[in-house]
Amino acid sequence: MIKKIFFQTIFFNFFFLKEVFAAESVGMPQLNPEFWISQIFWLTITFGILYIILSKLILPKISANLELRKSLIQENIEAAEAQRKDSETKLKDYDEIVLKSKIEANNIFNDAREKVLKNINVKKENLDKQIDEEINKAEKEIDILKKNAPRKINKIAIETSSEIIKKIIGAEVNNSSISAIVDDLSKRNGNKYYGN
Amino acid sequence: MAANPMSQFEVYRIGPEIKIGAFDISFTNASLFMVISSIAILIIFNLGSKKNLILPNKIQLLAELSYIFVSKMISDTAGSKAKPYFAFIFSLFMFVLFCNMFGMIPYTFTVTSHIIVTFVLAAFIFIGVTIVGFVKHGLGYLKLFVPSGVPIVLLPLIVIIEIISYLSRPVSLSVRLFANMMAGHTMMKVFGGFVISLGIVGGWLPLSFSVALTGLEILVAFLQAYVFAILTCIYLNDALNLHH
Numbered sequence: 251m252i253k254k255i256f257f258q259t260i261f262f263n264f265f266f267l268k269e270v271f272a273a274e275s276v277g278m279p280q281l282n283p284e285f286w287i288s289q290i291f292w293l294t295i296t297f298g299i300l301y302i303i304l305s306k307l308i309l310p311k312i313s314a315n316l317e318l319r320k321s322l323i324q325e326n327i328e329a330a331e332a333q334r335k336d337s338e339t340k341l342k343d344y345d346e347i348v349l350k351s352k353i354e355a356n357n358i359f360n361d362a363r364e365k366v367l368k369n370i371n372v373k374k375e376n377l378d379k380q381i382d383e384e385i386n387k388a389e390k391e392i393d394i395l396k397k398n399a400p401r402k403i404n405k406i407a408i409e410t411s412s413e414i415i416k417k418i419i420g421a422e423v424n425n426s427s428i429s430a431i432v433d434d435l436s437k438r439n440g441n442k443y444y445g446n
Numbered sequence: 447m448a449a450n451p452m453s454q455f456e457v458y459r460i461g462p463e464i465k466i467g468a469f470d471i472s473f474t475n476a477s478l479f480m481v482i483s484s485i486a487i488l489i490i491f492n493l494g495s496k497k498n499l500i501l502p503n504k505i506q507l508l509a510e511l512s513y514i515f516v517s518k519m520i521s522d523t524a525g526s527k528a529k530p531y532f533a534f535i536f537s538l539f540m541f542v543l544f545c546n547m548f549g550m551i552p553y554t555f556t557v558t559s560h561i562i563v564t565f566v567l568a569a570f571i572f573i574g575v576t577i578v579g580f581v582k583h584g585l586g587y588l589k590l591f592v593p594s595g596v597p598i599v600l601l602p603l604i605v606i607i608e609i610i611s612y613l614s615r616p617v618s619l620s621v622r623l624f625a626n627m628m629a630g631h632t633m634m635k636v637f638g639g640f641v642i643s644l645g646i647v648g649g650w651l652p653l654s655f656s657v658a659l660t661g662l663e664i665l666v667a668f669l670q671a672y673v674f675a676i677l678t679c680i681y682l683n684d685a686l687n688l689h690h
Contacts, residue, residue, distance in 0.1 A: 279455040279560075280628065285476065286562045287469045289457070292477035293563055297541055300484040304491065304540075305533030311495040312513045315506075318498060 400436055407432045451635035455559055455628065475555045476563070483544035483557065491540075512540070519676060524683035531682055538567065539675035546627060546667030550660070558670075559627035561620060568620035571678050579685035590684060619677055626670045630663045 408429045415423045459472045494509025502510060516536045520528050528535075542558055549556025557563055579587040591608040592601070637659060640652035 277450075278452055279457060280562070280624070282457075285457040285459075285470070285472075285474055288471045288474055289476050289560060289562050290566050291469075291471040292473070292480055293557075293566055296477075296480040296484045297537065297567075300487060300541060301534060301537040303488055304537045308488070308491045308495050309513070309533050309536060312491070312509055315495060315498040316510060316513065319500060322500065 404429065404432050404436055407436070451632045451639065454555075454631060454635055457555075457560070476557055476560065479545065479548055479555045479557050483541060483548055486548075487537075487540045487544050512536075516675070519672075520679050523676060523679040525687060527686040528679065528682050535675055535678055535682075538571075538678060539671055542567075542623065542674050543668065543671035546671055547664070549627065549631065550664055550667060556627050556631055558623055559631055561624045564620035564624045565616065567674075568616040571619065571681065572616040575678075575681045575685045578682070579688070582686060583688050587685070587688065589688060615681060619674065623670050623674050626666055630659070630666055634659050634663060 408425060411428050411432065412423055412425060415421075415428070457474045457476050459474055460478055461473050463470065463472045465471070490505065491509050491512075494505045494507075497503075497506065499506060513536070516539055517532060520532055520535055524531075545557040548554050549559065579590070583589075591605050591612065593604060593608065596604050634656060637652045637656040641649040641656065644652065
């Protein structure tokens with residue numbers, strides 16, 4: 251870098267010297283010292299005032315503006331990050347609640363099903379018992395009827411036999427002798443008729 | 447024949463002659479453009495810093511972008527130690543930039559095309575940097591002229607070269623800016639003269655060249671202001687962070 255500046259300096263000095271000699275003949279206003287002092291004076295004044303106003307008033311304001319905006323943006327980013335995290339946790343909570351309520355609903359459904367099934371079973375058992383009882387009762391009645399049936403039949407048979415005999419023969423037959431015959435018959439063929 | 451291309455650099459008195467002792471400090475056209483440039487800078491940056499909007503408007507954005515640009519330039523070249531000199535380098539950059547840019551408007555005067563102006567700025571920087579260097583490092587600042595790792599035989603030569611290069615800094619700094627400005631404006635004036643002398647038939651070629659040169663000169667105006675400021679930063683860096 252310094253080497254470069256060195257060679258540049260030599261080059262520019264050469265260039266500058268050439269300009270100096272040229273200025274003598276053509277006239278370069280830059281090398282006319284008439285207004286040099288004036289230019290130095292006004293440069294110092296204007297640049298000095300510019301520097302003071304920029305450094306004291308304007309640049310601190312721009313720097314403060316930039317800092318403020320930077321911090322504001324940083325704050326906003328942080329707030330957004332916090333809200334994102336917050337919403338994430340809320341979403342997780344929501345998911346949990348949904349999951350829990352799903353499980354609960356499932357439980358309730360299962361409970362209800364079990365209860366209904368139990369009820370049905372109980373009712374079924376009751377019904378079965380009732381039906382069994384009724385069947386038993388009916389069977390007992392049938393048994394009783396069955397037991398009573400031969401006697402009634404025998405009686406009917408004796409009566410009808412005595413009537414038939416009276417009509418056919420025209421004579422009274424002793425009931426006891428008829429009943430003995432009927433009993434004997436029913437004993438012999440009872441099984442055929444009643445299926446016991 | 448067209449006017450002398452150098453006549454645009456003439457300084458003349460505006461208003462009465464002011465004298466302090468033997469010195470003539472009259473207000474001239476050069477002074478006028480220094481004042482105009484400074485006022486323009488102050489107006490733009492005052493408007494740009496007045497309101498602090500979260501979404502900056504155009505002028506605020508301009509002010510803040512230039513602030514960030516210069517502050518980045520300083521921190522990149524001279525490190526964080528150069529922060530106290532920020533305001534100076536900012537004013538310097540803006541002053542040179544605005545003087546260069548105002549010179550691009552036709553019929554204006556280019557302040558920085560005068561060697562005395564650039565030399566005073568460069569000499570001020572040179573003296574200031576030297577003072578800063580000696581205040582920060584004492585006589586140790588002289589180590590700047592003795593690079594490390596140089597064979598002892600070559601050392602006297604190197605030291606002499608380093609001293610010459612150090613002393614020629616203000617000259618190179620001022621002449622670079624002055625010569626660029628002067629050459630560009632002279633060239634534009636010469637091509638403008640060709641347009642008139644070649645007339646409606648042949649004048650189009652130099653005219654188009656002049657248009658292209660205007661763009662180039664605007665670039666040069668910015669670039670030279672940037673170079674002026676960045677070289678100041680580099681010199682300041684030498685004075686603040688002595689590593690040789």
